[in-house]
Amino acid sequence: MTFRDRLVATIQAARSVLEDPGVLIVGSEVPNLLEPGAASTLVVSQDLDIGIPVDCHAAVKRRLPELIVHFRPSPDEPSVWTPRSSGLLEVNFVGMDPKQDPADAYVLEDDQFPLLVFGALSLVVPGVEIDIAGTRIRVPRPAGLLLEKLVTDRTGEKGDRDLLVALGLLMAAGPADLDELDGAYRRLRPELRHTVRSNLTLLSLIEARTGMPDPRPRRADVAALLRRLETGGEGLR
Amino acid sequence: MSPVFERRIREHRARMLVRSLDYRQRRHARGVWFRLRRVLAEAGAAFVIPEDEARTLIAEGHRPEPVGQELEPPKLIVMASSARIAQIASAQPVPVRLGGELLAATCLALTPFETTG
Numbered sequence: 001m002t003f004r005d006r007l008v009a010t011i012q013a014a015r016s017v018l019e020d021p022g023v024l025i026v027g028s029e030v031p032n033l034l035e036p037g038a039a040s041t042l043v044v045s046q047d048l049d050i051g052i053p054v055d056c057h058a059a060v061k062r063r064l065p066e067l068i069v070h071f072r073p074s075p076d077e078p079s080v081w082t083p084r085s086s087g088l089l090e091v092n093f094v095g096m097d098p099k100q101d102p103a104d105a106y107v108l109e110d111d112q113f114p115l116l117v118f119g120a121l122s123l124v125v126p127g128v129e130i131d132i133a134g135t136r137i138r139v140p141r142p143a144g145l146l147l148e149k150l151v152t153d154r155t156g157e158k159g160d161r162d163l164l165v166a167l168g169l170l171m172a173a174g175p176a177d178l179d180e181l182d183g184a185y186r187r188l189r190p191e192l193r194h195t196v197r198s199n200l201t202l203l204s205l206i207e208a209r210t211g212m213p214d215p216r217p218r219r220a221d222v223a224a225l226l227r228r229l230e231t232g233g234e235g236l237r
Numbered sequence: 238m239s240p241v242f243e244r245r246i247r248e249h250r251a252r253m254l255v256r257s258l259d260y261r262q263r264r265h266a267r268g269v270w271f272r273l274r275r276v277l278a279e280a281g282a283a284f285v286i287p288e289d290e291a292r293t294l295i296a297e298g299h300r301p302e303p304v305g306q307e308l309e310p311p312k313l314i315v316m317a318s319s320a321r322i323a324q325i326a327s328a329q330p331v332p333v334r335l336g337g338e339l340l341a342a343t344c345l346a347l348t349p350f351e352t353t354g
Contacts, residue, residue, distance in 0.1 A: 053315070078239045103256075105249045107242045116242055118249070153252050191260040194271075201274035207336040220350040223278050 001087055004040040007032065008133045010048050010089040013070035016049065016063045023060065023138065026051040026094065026148075028161070030139050031168040038132055040166060043211030044161065047080075047090040051121060051140075054097045056106055061113045067091075078114050096121040102151055102192055114203040123148045123184060124195045142173045143180035149198040152187070164201040170221065171213060178225070183193055185229050193229070200226050272304040275353035276314065277333055280347035284328040293314055305345075313344040322346050 007029060015022060025033065027049030032040035052060050071081035071091055081091045095108050095117030127141035137216040140148075149166035153159070171182070185196060204222045208214040215222070240247075262268060266312075277316075284291070291313040295301055305314035322328050328346060331338040341346065 018248070077241055079242075105246055107238050107246060109238065114239060114242060115323040116245060145276050153256060191257060194260050194263060195256060198271050198274075201271065201278045205274060207334060220281065223350060226275070226278060 002040075003046075004032075006046075006087055006089050007040050007048065008038070009087050010083070010091065011132045011135050013083075013088055014048070014050065014067060014091055016066035017060055018135060018137045020056060020060055022053045022056040022126070024051040024124065024135055025049065026096075026097070026121060026145065027047060027092075028165045030145060030166055031172070033130065033132065033137075033139060034172060038130075041211065042165065042213075043209070044165065045158075047092050049092050049094055051096045051124065052115060054095055054115070054117060055112070057095070057108060057110070059114065061110070064113060079116055094118060094121060096124060098122050102188065107228060110133060118125055118152075120148045120152045125223065132226060141180065142169050142177045143184060144179075146173065146181055147184050147188075147196065150193050150199045152199075153195070154199055156200060159202075160206050161209070162208060163199060163206060163211060164215065166199075167203055167215055167218060167222075168213045170225070171218065173229065178228075186227050186232075190218060197226060197229060200229075266307070269304060269307045272307070274335070276302050276304055276316075277335075277339075277347070279349060280316070280333050281350035282319070282322075282348045283331050283333045283339060284322055284346045284348075285331055285338070285342040286322075286324070286325055286328050286344050286346045288313065288344050290325050290327070291346070292322070294346065302347075310343070312342065314347065315345070316347045316349065318347040319351065324349055 011018060015181045026045040029048055032042050032109055035041060058229040070088060071083055074080040074082050079093045083090060093115060095115035097117050100117060100119040102119045102122055105115050108115040108117055123144050124140040125144040127139050129136050129138050146166055154163050185193060200222055204217060204219050206215055208216060258268060263271060275325045284320050294315045294317055302314040305312040
């Protein structure tokens with residue numbers, strides 16, 4: 001069974017939640033799903049991040065019993081549901097609150113379905129709906145997800161891989177996506193803009209890794225994006 | 238609140254505090270690594286060159302990158318065209334990343350990305 005098979009099977013198993021309006025797949029699997037035929041060639045962790053807008057929490061909670069057939073809540077980590085079969089991936093629920101500060105985090109308390117709500121996900125905007133083997137899922141617009149990746153602290157091996165996921169998003173971004181990224185960047189406060197540019201410099205200098213986009217041929221594009229984001233003077237840095 | 242969530246929120250806020258500190262001190266010594274990365278991000282290639290060649294480049298009007306003097310030991314980092322660096326027979330290419338070869342160099346020549354079209 002390939003990783004793609006497991007990813008698709010996980011999406012089908014979580015269908016009751018994923019087809020709820022407002023729910024998004026976020027995280028590193030998005031570039032995998034955006035590849036032609038959801039080819040899923042990137043080497044990422046074996047989980048599926050599902051973004052739950054806080055306004056949808058009650059509706060999603062009502063659908064959770066349908067997941068019990070395939071997953072069980074982890075006793076160790078309240079946001080993680082572990083698969084009952086080796087043919088499925090872990091599911092990780094994260095809360096999204098569009099009104100939240102991008103640097104903040106809070107817990108949406110609930111006895112059965114608590115959620116960690118990370119502010120960086122407030123930058124994520126719903127994008128296209130795609131069909132994965134008969135299940136309709138919604139993924140974020142590239143600009144918001146790219147900015148979310150770049151505004152989050154990235155360290156160590158996972159940090160490098162997350163930045164290479166951001167590179168994959170950047171490679172797939174068209175001119176309109178870059179315009180949208182530029183506009184959203186300029187609405188960030190200076191400290192967060194600095195984090196974005198700092199992560200882009202890290203991305204420019206990290207080594208290639210098997211199964212991930214090679215950053216070396218894209219370094220000129222990263223430099224061009226840095227210069228674009230810095231256009232407008234010191235106040236935008 | 239679940240102890241796991243409580244710990245993760247605490248860790249997140251700690252990271253945000255460090256990030257704020259990094260930002261506040263970005264123009265001081267703590268910000269040197271960002272400034273070095275920012276210079277290297279503009280380089281299509283990097284070469285280790287002898288000091289006399291670096292001094293010659295500066296004498297020709299190539300500006301040394303200030304961040305080189307913020308490191309200890311200091312480095313001469315000079316941006317020049319690929320054609321000019323090709324004239325330095327002893328120039329040794331090194332990967333453009335924060336690896337041992339680049340960090341050990343006393344004098345570095347950087348070349349900009351080649352533009353097409």
